[in-house]
Amino acid sequence: MPHRVCPWWLGYLLASPLRRLYQDPRAILSPPSAVRHDRRRDRAGMGFFTLDIARLVGPGGRVVAIDVQPKMLDALKRRAKRAGLPDRVETRPVAGEATGMEDLDGQADFVLAFAVVHELPDMHRFFAAAGAALKPGGRTLLAEPSGHVTAENFAKTLAAAAAAGLRRVDSPRIRGSRTALLEKGAGQA
Numbered sequence: 001m002p003h004r005v006c007p008w009w010l011g012y013l014l015a016s017p018l019r020r021l022y023q024d025p026r027a028i029l030s031p032p033s034a035v036r037h038d039r040r041r042d043r044a045g046m047g048f049f050t051l052d053i054a055r056l057v058g059p060g061g062r063v064v065a066i067d068v069q070p071k072m073l074d075a076l077k078r079r080a081k082r083a084g085l086p087d088r089v090e091t092r093p094v095a096g097e098a099t100g101m102e103d104l105d106g107q108a109d110f111v112l113a114f115a116v117v118h119e120l121p122d123m124h125r126f127f128a129a130a131g132a133a134l135k136p137g138g139r140t141l142l143a144e145p146s147g148h149v150t151a152e153n154f155a156k157t158l159a160a161a162a163a164a165g166l167r168r169v170d171s172p173r174i175r176g177s178r179t180a181l182l183e184k185g186a187g188q189a
């Protein structure tokens, strides 16, 4: 699979309110995608989903937004501030082999990986880190753009998730996307 990183300036387009007409974050994040807990991880971009997740987690919740491009996170921080949500959103720039989830073992209720796994250098590392960060029974919503990711490559992505102990429990319908709702077993550490 190609690992070309989405250019930072495209982040403005991805965070545009017009995208809601095509992919509505509130609908995508509603049950059974199950943003119903208070700790999330989001592969961020400029935060098309992050701000809605921050609203959903409520005042006591926390969202960790991780991206390899600091410019994406700078724009997200500005947007979170304008929305009155800076205290709920922590931004984490990552580099090299880091996933940004190393210190989160067993703390996350939900991980969102929207249109990002095909850009990662090592999806096995990502799913292992997401699996470790999730609480038992926690969920990951995986969505990959169907224009970029073939059915065959998506099957490889699911195999990597399964190898990390993340079981597919649903395939939510999201426009332009191949999707899987993945769950960490309730008895898994």
Ligand SMILES: C[S@@+](CC[C@H](N)C(=O)[O-])C[C@H]1O[C@@H](n2cnc3c(N)ncnc32)[C@H](O)[C@@H]1O
Pocket: 005, 006, 011, 014, 015, 043, 044, 045, 046, 047, 048, 049, 066, 067, 068, 069, 072, 094, 113, 114, 115, 116, 119, 120, 121
């Ligand atoms: C296509 S954008 C999607 C952004 C957002 N999830 C959305 O749907 O609007 C992919 C994002 O993944 C980020 N990314 C690429 N490689 C990464 C890595 N190794 N670690 C963290 N983020 C990465 C890019 O910088 C970009 O912001």
